[in-house]
Amino acid sequence: MVQILPLFLATLAAISPVVQAGSCTPGLDYCGFTLTGNGWDPQGFHHSYLYYCLADGVAILKQKCRFPGCEDGGTGNSDVCPYG
Numbered sequence: 001m002v003q004i005l006p007l008f009l010a011t012l013a014a015i016s017p018v019v020q021a022g023s024c025t026p027g028l029d030y031c032g033f034t035l036t037g038n039g040w041d042p043q044g045f046h047h048s049y050l051y052y053c054l055a056d057g058v059a060i061l062k063q064k065c066r067f068p069g070c071e072d073g074g075t076g077n078s079d080v081c082p083y084g
Contacts, residue, residue, distance in 0.1 A: 024053035029078035031070030035059055050081050 022040035024030055029052055032045035040059070045051065048069035051059040065081035073079045 024059050026053050026055045028053050029062055031079040034079055
């Protein structure tokens with residue numbers, strides 16, 4: 001007799017979408033505080049660093065912003081380090 005529950009669970013796991021804590025728009029730059037405000041793990045991002053969003057929705061470190069820090073570019077725009 002075929003056990004249906006293990007087969008069902010394996011199929012469900014294979015077709016279920018991956019759930020992320022947060023999301024980002026590929027090609028845009030994000031301040032750490034923007035990412036954490038959008039649900040990303042605050043342990044993984046420094047608020048005054050700038051991160052780049054890759055095509056797969058992963059954010060990687062782009063640069064550390066000098067004082068006074070990172071600025072929010074607004075919805076649909078990249079955040080910036082105004083003083084490098």
